[in-house]
Each structure stands twice: as structure tokens, then as C-alpha cells.
Amino acid sequence: MRFGVFTAATAAALAAAAAALPTSTNHVVHEKRSGSSRWSQKESIKPDPRTKLPVRIGLAEENLHLGHDILMDVSDPASKNYGKHLTAEQIAELFAPAQESIDTVRNWLISSGIESSRIALSRGRNWLRFDAEIKEMESLLRTEYKVYEHQSGQNHIACDEYSVPQELSHHIDLIMPTVHFDTKILSDPEQQKKKRHLQPGDPSSGFLPKKGKTIKGPGADPDVAPQPFDLSTCDTQVTPDCLRALYSFPNGTLAVSSYGIVEYTPQAYLQSDLDLFFSNLAAEIPAGTAPTFDSIDGGVDQTTTQSFDDNGESDLDLEYAIALVYPQTVTLFQTGDLVEGASFNNFLDALDASYCTSGGGDNPTYDATYPDPNSGGYGSQDCGTYAAPAVISTSYGSDEAEMSAAYEMRQCNEYMKLGMAGTTILYSSGDSGVAGNGGECCTEEACAGGTFNSGGSGTFNPSFPGTCPYVTSVGATQIVPGASVTSPEEACETVIYSGGGFSNVFPMPSYQSSAVASYYASYAPSYSATQYNDSQTVRGYPDVAANGANYVVAVDGSLSLIYGTSASSPTFGSVITLINEQRANAGKGSVGFINPTLYANPTIMNDITSGGNQGCGTAGFTAVPGWDPVTGLGTPNYENMLPVFMDLP
Numbered sequence: 001m002r003f004g005v006f007t008a009a010t011a012a013a014l015a016a017a018a019a020a021l022p023t024s025t026n027h028v029v030h031e032k033r034s035g036s037s038r039w040s041q042k043e044s045i046k047p048d049p050r051t052k053l054p055v056r057i058g059l060a061e062e063n064l065h066l067g068h069d070i071l072m073d074v075s076d077p078a079s080k081n082y083g084k085h086l087t088a089e090q091i092a093e094l095f096a097p098a099q100e101s102i103d104t105v106r107n108w109l110i111s112s113g114i115e116s117s118r119i120a121l122s123r124g125r126n127w128l129r130f131d132a133e134i135k136e137m138e139s140l141l142r143t144e145y146k147v148y149e150h151q152s153g154q155n156h157i158a159c160d161e162y163s164v165p166q167e168l169s170h171h172i173d174l175i176m177p178t179v180h181f182d183t184k185i186l187s188d189p190e191q192q193k194k195k196r197h198l199q200p201g202d203p204s205s206g207f208l209p210k211k212g213k214t215i216k217g218p219g220a221d222p223d224v225a226p227q228p229f230d231l232s233t234c235d236t237q238v239t240p241d242c243l244r245a246l247y248s249f250p251n252g253t254l255a256v257s258s259y260g261i262v263e264y265t266p267q268a269y270l271q272s273d274l275d276l277f278f279s280n281l282a283a284e285i286p287a288g289t290a291p292t293f294d295s296i297d298g299g300v301d302q303t304t305t306q307s308f309d310d311n312g313e314s315d316l317d318l319e320y321a322i323a324l325v326y327p328q329t330v331t332l333f334q335t336g337d338l339v340e341g342a343s344f345n346n347f348l349d350a351l352d353a354s355y356c357t358s359g360g361g362d363n364p365t366y367d368a369t370y371p372d373p374n375s376g377g378y379g380s381q382d383c384g385t386y387a388a389p390a391v392i393s394t395s396y397g398s399d400e401a402e403m404s405a406a407y408e409m410r411q412c413n414e415y416m417k418l419g420m421a422g423t424t425i426l427y428s429s430g431d432s433g434v435a436g437n438g439g440e441c442c443t444e445e446a447c448a449g450g451t452f453n454s455g456g457s458g459t460f461n462p463s464f465p466g467t468c469p470y471v472t473s474v475g476a477t478q479i480v481p482g483a484s485v486t487s488p489e490e491a492c493e494t495v496i497y498s499g500g501g502f503s504n505v506f507p508m509p510s511y512q513s514s515a516v517a518s519y520y521a522s523y524a525p526s527y528s529a530t531q532y533n534d535s536q537t538v539r540g541y542p543d544v545a546a547n548g549a550n551y552v553v554a555v556d557g558s559l560s561l562i563y564g565t566s567a568s569s570p571t572f573g574s575v576i577t578l579i580n581e582q583r584a585n586a587g588k589g590s591v592g593f594i595n596p597t598l599y600a601n602p603t604i605m606n607d608i609t610s611g612g613n614q615g616c617g618t619a620g621f622t623a624v625p626g627w628d629p630v631t632g633l634g635t636p637n638y639e640n641m642l643p644v645f646m647d648l649p
Contacts, residue, residue, distance in 0.1 A: 027142050028169055031406060032161035033179035039156075045147045047157050049135035057105060057128045058173035058360025059097035067095070067416050071470065072510070074420060075593040077600055083589050083649050085422035088387075092354045095417070097125060101171040108168055112140050124357035141175065173359040174406050199341045200264040200396035207397050207430065207437050208267075209316055209564035210495050211308050212550070216280075217558030229281060229552070234485040237561065238550045239281050240323040245485045246547060247606075249575055249638035251284070255328045257580040257590065258389035261291065261317045261570060262347055264396060265336040268301045269314035270556070274322070277315075277554035282323040291318055291332035294386050296350040297370045298337030298378025308555055316553045316562050317395055317570045324574035328581065331389055337378040340368035344394070344465060348414050353384025359410045366403055390580050390590035391424045393573035395566035397499075399436035400464040401447035405505045412468035412506065419593035425471040426573045428565035429463060429542040430499025433615030434532070436461030441616040445530050446504045457617040460501050460532040466541045467503035469512070472595055473541040474569040475500055475631050476548025477608055491611025491623045491630045494549045495563040498613045500621060500629040502532055503539040511596040515627035516540050523624045531618070543595055545608060545631035546571040575636040579645050591645050598633055602626065604641045605634035 073081045086094070102121065105128060110116050118130040134145050134157070141162035148156050162178045200207065213221045215237065227233045234242035244250065263269075271290060278285040293301065302310075314332075321330045333350070336342025345367045349356045356362070362369070370381035400408065415425050432439045432455070441458030443451045452461070466473035475498035477489040492498050508516060520536050527534065546568040553562040580590045591597070598605065608631040613620040623630040 026166045027163035028166045029161050030164045030169055030172065031174060031179050031404070033158075033404065039148045042147045042149050042155070047134055047145050047147055049133065049138075051134050051157070052131045053134060053137060053157070053177055055130055055132050055137065056176050056360045058175070058358070059101045059105065059125075059127055060171050060173045061095040061126075061358055061413075062098045062101075063094055064413060067413060067420075068509070070094075071416050071419050071593060072596060076511070076596045077648055083592070085589060085592055086420045088352070088421060091417050091420055095358070096354075102128070104171050105168060108165065109140075114140075122357040122361075124354050126354065126357035127360045141178065143178070173410065176360055176363065179404065200343065200398070202341070207428070207566075208309070208313050209395070209562045209566040210431065211312060211555075212495060212561035212563060214558045214560045215552070217276075219558050231485050235479040235481055235483055236550055237552050238479070238547055239552050240320065241281075242485055243320075243324065243547065243571055246479070246489070247575060247636045247638055249578055249636075252325045252328055252578060252581065254581040254585055256584040257328060257577055258331065258391070259321060259325055259328060259573065259577040260331045260333055260389040260392045261321050262333045262335060262392060262394040262396075263314045263317065264342055265299055265334065265338060266302055266305065266310055266341070267313045268303065268310060268334075269318050269332075270303065270306065270311055272557065273311065273315045273554040274319060276557065276559070277319040277323070280554070280559065281552060282326070285323065285326050289322060289326070291322065291330045294331055294333050296333055296335040296382050296385065297340075297342055297346055297368065298372070299334030299342070300338060301334055302338060306556055308560075312553070312555050312562065313395060313566055315555050316551060316567055317393070319553060320551070320567065321393070321570045321574055324571065325577045325581075328577060333386070336368055337372055337376070339374045339377040340370070340372045343367040345411060346370070348411065350382040350385045351388045352414065352417065355414055356381065356383035363407055366407060388418055388421060388423045390422065391426070391573050391577050392418075393426045393570045395428045395564070395569050397428055397430055397437070397463045397466060399440070399452075400462045400467055400503060400505055401436070401442055401450040401452075403464065408464055408468070408505055411465065412470055415465065415468055415470040419470050422590045422592040424573070424576050424590070424592060424594055426474055426569045426576075427466050427471050428499070428569040429466045429473045429475045431476070431496035431564045431566075432499060433497035433613035434460040434501050434618065434620040435615030436463060439615065446533060455616060459530065460616055462501045462503055462541070463499050464505075466499065467506050467539050469506055469509035469539050470593065472543050472572075473632070474565060474572050475542035475545035476565045476568045477545050477611075477631055477635055478547060478549035489547065489606070489608055489635060491545075491608060491613060492548045492563075493611055496548065496565070497615060497620065498542070498545060498548070498630050499565060500542050500613050500631075501540070502534075502629065503541070504533050506539040508537055508539055509595075511599045512540065512627075515599055515602065515633070518626055519624070519628060522626075523622070523628070525621060527618070531616070540627070540629050542629075542632040544572060544598065544605065544633055545635050547635070572636055575638055575641070578638065579642055582642060582646060586646065588649070591648075597644065597648070599627075601644050602633050604637060604644050606637050607634040
């Protein structure tokens with residue numbers, strides 16, 4: 001077996017290369033934080049050097065440098081190994097830290113005065129942990145710890161940068177607490193309850209869909225004239241039948257694959273809304289049809305608070321996912337309890353037990369902490385609780401500049417592993433064009449420092465995880481006002497603008513290089529490096545697009561019009577699920593990571609050549625023939641896509 005030969009050879013090479021820890025004292029900076037507008041140093045307070053810190057050293061995973069090539073080997077349509085996805089066990093074995101890394105880092109700690117009895121290795125062998133006084137850590141890492149205050153009033157101990165011996169740097173992923181603002185100076189139970197980490201489901205996150213007019217039911221706008229729900233009105237009200245006509249796909253007939261939708265508490269769906277939607281727009285689906293409910297870290301479909309801010313996202317995602325793939329059951333991954341909520345990493349933990357500890361585990365600055373000790377909190381942590389479905393759609397996102405590059409790279413590598421296992425990962429690209437969540441733009445070139453303004457000017461603010469090269473980023477289109485459902489679409493410019501641009505963190509993946517080079521050769525933007533990363537060497541997004549305007553959605557007992565890439569991602573995911581159904585029926589596996597196949601066959605998509613994604617006081621980028629940073633390769637065309645994917649092994 002190819003995998004077995006590879007790992008055996010690797011293990012042998014590592015065993016031969018293992019050596020004693022060098023005695024070099026040459027330290028190099030391992031991580032450095034350039035600043036944050038949300039934190040400020042408290043000059044008047046110095047941390048007590050005797051304060052003990054809970055230290056975690058994330059050990060570098062083995063073979064990550066080979067991950068891209070292995071993923072391409074099973075995802076590139078030209079590869080003889082296309083579709084030969086790895087098992088979860090094979091992936092865990094492939095990337096586990098080498099024994100050499102464990103021994104070398106442990107020996108360094110002991111030689112630096114950290115007694116062996118204080119050092120513990122995690123069960124997953126991914127990180128070393130110990131308690132140490134600040135003065136010990138300052139000596140160990142050649143750094144100085146300071147007290148910082150968040151704009152919310154939360155105090156943390158952190159440093160601006162830290163160093164490790166040069167010969168150890170490739171064995172260490174990251175060390176916490178250091179530059180990540182993840183240790184508080186005071187233990188205040190009330191402060192602990194404040195949500196300080198990423199909250200994708202928070203109504204104030206800026207990434208949730210936008211509500212338009214209510215067209216039917218309680219609260220209907222009196223100036224809205226009733227229209228029939230048929231193909232003649234798709235330019236003003238999009239329904240499941242409109243999407244089928246737009247993208248040439250049929251009603252579902254099979255239930256032999258799997259499709260997952262991720263939601264973050266407090267976002268929740270109402271069964272009464274699903275039933276209202278089915279009765280009006282999907283009569284073939286019986287009342288009471290619901291997703292399979294998989295609770296992660298205490299996730300609950302809460303009904304205590306009901307409003308568009310609480311129900312709009314989940315209702316939209318589930319109504320369209322269920323309607324478009326029925327009778328295939330859709331799985332809802334409801335993530336986070338009502339106290340802590342959750343982040344993307346908390347969700348990923350539940351799919352891969354090793355991710356709970358690899359690279360030092362979750363980061364309390366960005367991720368919810370489980371077990372949750374607060375009153376009413378979830379008293380455990382879900383690690384490897386669920387198997388990943390064939391397709392996962394997530395309609396949430398963050399600003400790339402909000403998090404450290406190391407944090408994002410670690411998470412991106414997990415998406416890479418899911419692709420190796422045969423899962424398609426889709427993320428909405430954002431609703432503010434070249435700006436970030438809430439329309440904010442960066443104040444510094446390349447978004448250095450993570451400082452933002454209100455969006456009238458500044459540097460373009462790319463989204464994450466959409467910029468990760470191992471996910472499929474989905475932008476938004478719209479039917480041209482007054483046009484028929486069979487006419488070419490344009491980039492969405494109604495209420496929202498398709499998120500798109502270029503990463504400041506991730507290099508350009510090989511599968512995308514030709515498409516992006518063609519874009520620059522024929523349609524190079526006129527913006528300067530102060531406005532976006534124009535190096536032509538970085539990841540461009542989105543990859544694809546789907547309609548994101550005028551969706552008819554049942555929310556809180558009425559039918560309303562909804563806008564956002566939040567609609568685009570589950571729609572595109574439904575098309576991929578229908579393709580997976582046909583492959584499964586023919587005895588073939590899921591399509592997995594789809595980007596290499598799509599970029600190798602761009603003509604199977606509906607190219608979008610008009611519209612833009614304004615933001616940051618500019619017109620943004622423009623949709624042009626071929627790939628562009630507004631609508632990617634274009635929208636799905638099932639009739640064109642199906643034979644290409646069916647011809648693959």
C-alpha cells in the first residue's frame with residue numbers, strides 16, 4: 001500500500017537522523033506580534049515575576065511540508081491516485097510529531113532548568129505542558145512579559161515576541177502563552193463569562209445574512225405586491241426552483257451520500273419555519289422533516305430568543321440545503337453552548353481528535369474553552385466525536401487580520417487533512433466586497449497589526465477561512481434585474497457585495513497559478529500595494545460563486561427576502577452533494593477537494609463577466625472573463641460538471 005511504504009520510509013529516515021540536542025545558544029525569533037487596535041499595554045502595571053503560567057509547547061507536526069502534494073495526489077484529476085482518499089487513522093499517523101521532536105524539546109527544557117517531573121506530554125503526543133514562573137519563561141524565551149488590556153476591560157499577560165534556539169525552531173509550532181493574549185492576570189469568574197474569543201454566531205459578527213422586505217405573513221411590507229413563486233419572478237424572489245433552473249440541476253432522488261451544515265450558537269433554526277418553507281416552496285417535503293442534529297460542545301437549537309438575528313442564518317442554510325438535496329438527509333453540526341459559544345477550531349476538534357492537541361491545541365484568545373466551567377456550561381470537550389460528511393458548508397467567516405498567521409496556518413492544514421479524507425469544505429467569501437466583516441478596512445498596508453477603520457478608505461481586508469487554499473471559497477451573484485432566469489448572471493450588487501481579493505498570509509496554490517496569471521495578464525487591477533497584496537504570488541479568492549440575492553426564506557413565521565454569500569455556500573454545496581449522490585450510486589467515492597478539478601476544467605462553470613465588489617472607498621475588483629477575485633471561476637453548471645466528475649475514478 002502506497003501509504004504504508006511512505007510512512008515506513010519516513011520513520012526510517014527520521015530514526016537515522018535523530019541526534020543529541022546541540023549546545024548552540026543562538027536564539028531566533030519564533031513568533032512576533034505587530035500589534036492590535038483592540039489591545040493596549042498597561043505601562044503602569046508590571047506582572048509579578050513569580051506569577052505561574054500554564055505553558056504549552058505545540059510540537060511541529062511531521063510531514064506537513066508534504067501535505068499539499070499528498071492532497072493534490074488524491075485530488076488532481078490528472079493523477080493516477082485521484083479519489084484514493086486516506087483514512088483518518090492514516091492521516092493521524094502521517095502527521096504525528098516525530099519522537100525526535102519530543103525528545104529534543106524536552107531535553108532543551110530540562111537543560112534550561114525545567115525539571116523533568118514538571119513536564120507532561122499530551123495523550124495525542126502533540127504538545128508538552130508545564131507550569132512556570134514568568135521569570136523562568138522570560139529567561140527561556142529571551143522575552144519580557146507585559147500586561148495588556150482589551151477594549152472590553154479584559155487583562156492578559158503576553159509578550160511582543162519570543163525566541164527559541166535556532167536548532168529547535170523546526171521542532172516547535174508555537175508556544176503559549178506568548179504573543180496570543182491567552183493568559184489572564186486575574187481570575188475573575190465574571191470576566192471569564194465575557195465572550196473574548198471568535199464568535200461566528202454572534203449577531204454583531206458582521207458575517208450573517210442581510211434581511212430585506214417581508215413578502216408574506218405577519219409583518220409583510222404593505223408596499224410589496226404579491227407575486228407567484230415561479231420562474232417568471234426569479235429576478236426578484238429566488239426559490240429552489242429558480243436555482244435548479246439557473247444551474248441546470250434536478251430534484252434529488254437518492255440518499256446515498258452525506259451533507260453537513262455548520263451553525264454556531266446562539267444561531268438556531270425553528271421547525272415551524274422549515275415547515276412553512278416546505279409548504280410554500282418545496283411541497284414534496286413533508287412537514288416535520290428536520291436535519292440530523294449533531295451537538296458539539298453543548299450546541300443547542302435554542303428557542304429562548306427568536307428574531308432574524310437568532311434564526312435568519314440557520315433557517316436560510318437548512319431550508320435550502322434540505323430542499324435542494326432531498327431525500328438526502330442533511331446533518332446539522334450545532335456548535336457551542338449558550339455560555340461560551342464556539343469557533344471554527346471547536347468544530348474541527350469534533351471531527352478530528354488529534355486536532356484538540358496538535359500544535360498546542362486550541363487558542364483561548366480565539367477559541368472557546370471546553371470543558372466550560374461556567375454555570376450552565378458544557379462540562380466536557382468534543383474531540384473526534386463525529387465523522388466528517390462528504391460535503392461541509394459553513395456560512396460564517398472572520399477577517400484574516402483578526403488572527404495570527406500561525407493560528408490560521410494550523411487551521412488551514414486541518415482543512416487540508418479533511419480534503420485528503422475526501423471531504424469538500426465550502427466557506428462563504430463575505431458580504432462586504434473587498435472590505436471585511438461589517439465593512440471594515442485595514443489601516444496599514446497588508447493589514448499589518450490588525451487595525452481597522454469604518455471602511456471609507458484603507459487597505460482591502462480579506463476574509464478567513466476563505467483565503468485558505470484548501471477550502472472552496474464561494475462568492476455571490478444575482479440575476480440581472482428584469483432579466484429571465486436563463487440569462488447570464490452578474491456579480492451581486494444588491495444589498496451585499498461578493499467578498500473577494502487576495503490573501504496576506506497564504507501563498508498561491510499550484511492549482512490556481514495559471515488562472516490568476518491569466519487574470520493579471522489581461523485585467524490587472526490599477527490599485528497599488530498599499531491597497532491590496534499585488535505581489536501576484538498569493539492566494540486569490542473566491543474560487544466559485546452562486547446566487548446570493550433575493551432568497552425567499554421562512555423566518556419567524558413569515559417569508560422574507562434574504563441576501564448574502566450565506567445563501568451561496570449551501571447552494572453550491574447542494575450541487576456537489578447531488579454529484580456525490582450519482583458517484584456513490586455508480587460505486588465511486590466522494591469528489592473530495594474540488595478546486596483542482598474545477599480549475600483544470602473552467603469551462604464547466606458559468607463564467608460571470610459583469611459586476612464588482614466595491615469596498616474601502618473603491619469600486620473593488622471587477623468580474624471579467626475567466627477567474628476573477630469577485631466571482632472566481634463562476635457559478636455551477638450541473639449538466640457540465642456531472643460528466644467530468646463521473647469520468648473520474
